Amino acid sequence: MSQLAVVGGSYLEACSSPRSIVYRGSGVRAACVLAGMGNTVTLHTVLGNELAGEFEQIASLKGFALQAARRDHEITFVYQHPLGVPEIDGESVGTEPRSAISADAALVFGMIEGRPIVHGDRVVYDPQDGDRAASFSSNGSSAKELAIVASLSEARSLSGKETPEDAASELLNQGGHVVIVKCGMLGAVVATAAGLTWIRAFPTDYVWKIGSGDVFSAAFAHAWLVEGLGVLDAAWFASRWVAEYVSTRCEALGAAELERVRAEAAAQAMPRNRPTINPKPIYLAGPFFNTAQLWQVEEARTALHDAGVAVFSPIHDVGEGPADEVAPEDLRAIRECGLVLALLDGLDAGTLFEVGYARALGIPVVAIAESVEEQSLTMIIGSGCIVRSDFCSGIYEACWQLLVDE
Known part of the structure; x- marks a missing residue:
């Protein structure tokens, strides 16, 4: 099993329709997915005093370690429906100081509380925060090899460019070794020094969108950081994993299911034009x-x-x-x-x-x-x-x- 550091939030997520209340956030969800694929995961996060016990129980059940600072209050994301823009309750909270984190391999998410400094050899960075997204190095973090996995709105904010292709190219110029710009139903742009291509989303009859980006980043991190797949193959694997998540809300796959996902992704893994x-x-x-x-x-x-x-x-x-x-x-x-x-x-x-x-x-x-x-x-x-x-x-x-x- 591989050692992975995950840096990300632990939040309450509530949705009105379909009715759902879960203790997740990007960090917890990604840790669940990565631990479910056999990795040794340590989640670096911040816990509110009221729900700390809930998140500690989740970590124990899902099989990952917690390194958690504390904050005064809980942070809650409230969605009217999975496509809606959430209201965030508790954004301004007091948080304990946090030490810098060093890791060989890390998945780092933007956090409401502000993420800690991370120094890593190979890092996957998902900035979060839409048009307020910050670059990985903005807080003094560093990586020898950096993969940026961003939504289109985040990529636009970070690059100052409008199209996903231009945004991906600009983020490469800014120091990213790999850039993936997620474009929802269209799929995603994958950019490296060797060139730029598209991957596809895998359509499903049912779509639970909340958390889908977290799962993509976690699956890509596993394939790229742990399994050593090429960037394109890792991105297709992540896209197929997301289809499994949005259709079932599962965060762990059995060995047979994982092999099926891997095979179906590999069958599609080729460069594509923009749909x-x-x-x-x-x-x-x-x-x-x-x-x-x-x-x-x-x-x-x-x-x-x-x-x-x-x-x-x-x-x-x-x-x-x-x-x-x-x-x-x-x-x-x-x-x-x-x-x-x-x-x-x-x-x-x-x-x-x-x-x-x-x-x-x-x-x-x-x-x-x-x-x-x-x-x-x-x-x-x-x-x-x-x-x-x-x-x-x-x-x-x-x-x-x-x-x-x-």
């Missing part, structure tokens, strides 16, 4: 006659825009008005769209009509039905619509349906 998104918009069908309905439409529209997809939303792009004016405009938009995403909760008559109209024209439909009885979906399913019972999963499915692989 193309169908330029035709998604038609967002759903009722908007009360606060809850309009909120869901707004959340879906925002999530699709954030994924880089064009969206036609009747309430935003046509508005309200007489039926003989609104209906023709909406139907024209359906004829010109690439896909209909239907919000079916409540079984609104107008939304069901839009679904039927689209299917009669051969236009694909993805339906989100979180609170709809199965017998009410007979014609929806029977006409070839893809139905997802979860908001996040439905958004991902709609976007994946628009991708054109090259």
Whole structure:
């Protein structure tokens, strides 16, 4: 077994829908994944006084060691849904001073409390913190060989560049030996001195997004730091591991499952171009006659825009008005769209009509039905619509349906 240092947060994560409360944070989740693959892991973290016992029990059960400073209060991430931006409770907390950490191999995450100085031979750094991300060396940390694994927003912040390709290249110029820029449903850019390529996400029917980036970084660290895989192979392995996590929320795989993941990743492990998104918009069908309905439409529209997809939303792009004016405009938009995403909760008559109209024209439909009885979906399913019972999963499915692989 290999010795790995993990530096990262230990936080409470709460999600309203689907309902979930877990004691995780990036550091704990990554330690669980890495220990589950047989590594000897020490997690360097900060624990709140109230929940320290919970995290100590998790470490004992999952098989990793804790080196923990203390803070006055707990830090909680609160999500409305897995695609939402979390509210963070307890950002301003008092924390004990921490000593510098030295390690041969380390996975380092950005932390709400501020991460300690790390000096490592080989380090995987996941900056966290979106557009407020800080470089690895910003606090005096150093690495002989540094792999940066960042989201697109983090890469933009660190590089000052807009596209994932340009951001990755700039971060290489700034001293990264390996740069991976994660782009959600599109996959990720992988950059080294030898060149730049893309890897793909592995589509799944169910998507639990919270923590998926932590799992990617942990799986990449295992493959690159421990198994000695090349950067591209390690990135494909991480992508396939994430698919396992988001579809099951598992943080440990049995030997047979791990070999299956490894084999499926290896079968895809080749350089790819950037995937193309169908330029035709998604038609967002759903009722908007009360606060809850309009909120869901707004959340879906925002999530699709954030994924880089064009969206036609009747309430935003046509508005309200007489039926003989609104209906023709909406139907024209359906004829010109690439896909209909239907919000079916409540079984609104107008939304069901839009679904039927689209299917009669051969236009694909993805339906989100979180609170709809199965017998009410007979014609929806029977006409070839893809139905997802979860908001996040439905958004991902709609976007994946628009991708054109090259």
